[in-house]
Amino acid sequence: MTEALAEVRDVTKHFPLTQPLLAAVQRKSKDVIHAVERVSVAIGPGETVGLIGESGSGKTTLGWLFARLHEPTSGIVRLGGRDISHLDGSALRDIRRRVQIVFQDPVGSLDPRLRVWQIVGEPLQALERLGRSEVRDRVAALLPTVGLPAGSLDQYPHEFSGGGRQRLSLARALSVQPKLVILDEPTSALDVAVQAQILNRLVALQRELGLSYLLITHNVAAVRYVADRVAVMYLGKIAELGGVRDVLERPLHPYTKALLAAVPAPEPGRRRTRYRVTGEIPSLVHPPPGCPFAARCPFVIDRCRTEEPLLRIPEGMERRWVACHRAEELVDVRPADLLAAEPVSGSDSAAEAG
Ligand SMILES: Nc1ncnc2c1ncn2[C@@H]1O[C@H](COP(=O)(O)OP(=O)(O)O)[C@@H](O)[C@H]1O
Ligand SMILES: [Mg+2]
Incomplete structure (x- = not known):
């Protein structure tokens, strides 16, 4: 593989285990949750790495480490060769532009009171500080790329089907032209036919835009279809990693x-x-x-x-x-x-x- 676009090296994430009774007396337990333990994975430019494993194995936590939504407890997170493990402030805001996450639940992650242009344009406003008309223009141009009509700018999320809402999340993630998109169970809430449409769109967008994906899913067929390599996680660690055909076959x-x-x-x-x-x-x-x-x-x-x-x-x-x-x-x-x-x-x- 050529130079990695994104990489975690020997990365660990522990969460404090706050015990309710102890918390009442302002004390925390010394015990921690070993969510991700010494994991190393690299994602190349334009590559898709699938991440599979049972619920609770640390997949989402690993995705958040790549996006630097979590700071690692130890180890290194790199993006474009640069160590981003402990960045904050404006340097971290720059990372947000280059790594975006699409969440599993398009209902829970879209504010029902906002209109399409506000939802999809939110990262543009936050990260690029564009004004209202610029945001509307950019969103109108973006909607067709995810298969939604440009004319739906003023609609609300509840007016869309599950697949439509997931397309909105995708448009929102793509709005700031990221290099890496973390897809965290992007089709789990959708029925099979809609899943296939979204996966096709993801593959087409990857080709057009040269995106890299980390595809977190329990859908092995989706991994087979979309991923180049696959990592299998168990209890916070990588059990197996390799080419998607090798590992699945x-x-x-x-x-x-x-x-x-x-x-x-x-x-x-x-x-x-x-x-x-x-x-x-x-x-x-x-x-x-x-x-x-x-x-x-x-x-x-x-x-x-x-x-x-x-x-x-x-x-x-x-x-x-x-x-x-x-x-x-x-x-x-x-x-x-x-x-x-x-x-x-x-x-x-x-x-x-x-
Ligand atoms: N913010 C958090 N605070 C405390 N524990 C967490 C947090 N996020 C995840 N965990 C714990 O870390 C473990 C791994 O979770 P997660 O990364 O969500 O796994 P997966 O995505 O594979 O289901 C779980 O035991 C989960 O409860
Ligand atoms: Mg998860």
């Missing part, structure tokens, strides 16, 4: 295999068999000493419980990274093989991402 990490086995088969009429990953999800406050997936892994060995597997290039492979001691041994285990495997114990937690 030949996953190496048992967690990735389980996640893909949980995705319903695409063929119509086929029974939706879902693999269930059993066992408790370990605590983010007191992460286990060895592999974070050890407690739920069907292939666990003693070493996994004591020695943490680091993200490494597996033997005999290129451009792939995996954090599993047994990756090479398990190369030929397919997600479907997990469906035949005996569930380990009786818990009922499905390996559904979210």
Whole structure:
């Protein structure tokens, strides 16, 4: 890959765990939530990196670190080669222009009292300090690029369908001509046909504008369609990273295999068999000493419980990274093989991402 557009290097984000009873006496607990732990990912110019993993694995937090909506606890965040980890004030405002986020929930993130031109033009007003008529002109020019009529400037968000509102969020993000767009579950709230339209638009916009995307989603089909590479997160860490075909067609990490086995088969009429990953999800406050997936892994060995597997290039492979001691041994285990495997114990937690 050429010079990265955006990069996190060994980045960690801890959140304070404020306990209600202690807070009452003005004391905070020493414990923290290990939301993102020593993660390194780079995104090239014009590249899409998919980010998948169960709910709570740290995907949104990682996206916010890239956008510098969170300051890292440790490690480095770079944009265009520049260390932006601890910027503030006007320097940070400049970052806002270059990295924008599209959120999952287009209802919650759009102010219902504002009109389209105000909503879409808000970043323009805030970051470029344009006046009303300039903002209206810029928004009118922008709406068709996301497939909305330029004449809808004075409408309100509730007059749009779910897909229409997500197009508004997208227009808003694009208004300041960012280089990187963090798409945080951008189509999760939409029905399948509308999802496809939005994904097509995203791909077309990327080609036209040379954008880079971080696509956070539990929709593996969307990742396959849009992403160049994919990172799989589990419990604040990267379990696996590589080209989208390599990872989705030949996953190496048992967690990735389980996640893909949980995705319903695409063929119509086929029974939706879902693999269930059993066992408790370990605590983010007191992460286990060895592999974070050890407690739920069907292939666990003693070493996994004591020695943490680091993200490494597996033997005999290129451009792939995996954090599993047994990756090479398990190369030929397919997600479907997990469906035949005996569930380990009786818990009922499905390996559904979210
Ligand atoms: N602002 C915050 N303050 C405290 N805890 C947070 C905050 N944001 C996220 N977390 C916690 O960090 C963990 C990872 O969350 P998140 O990044 O939202 O995961 P995902 O997007 O994969 O569902 C969760 O345990 C979540 O509760
Ligand atoms: Mg999230």
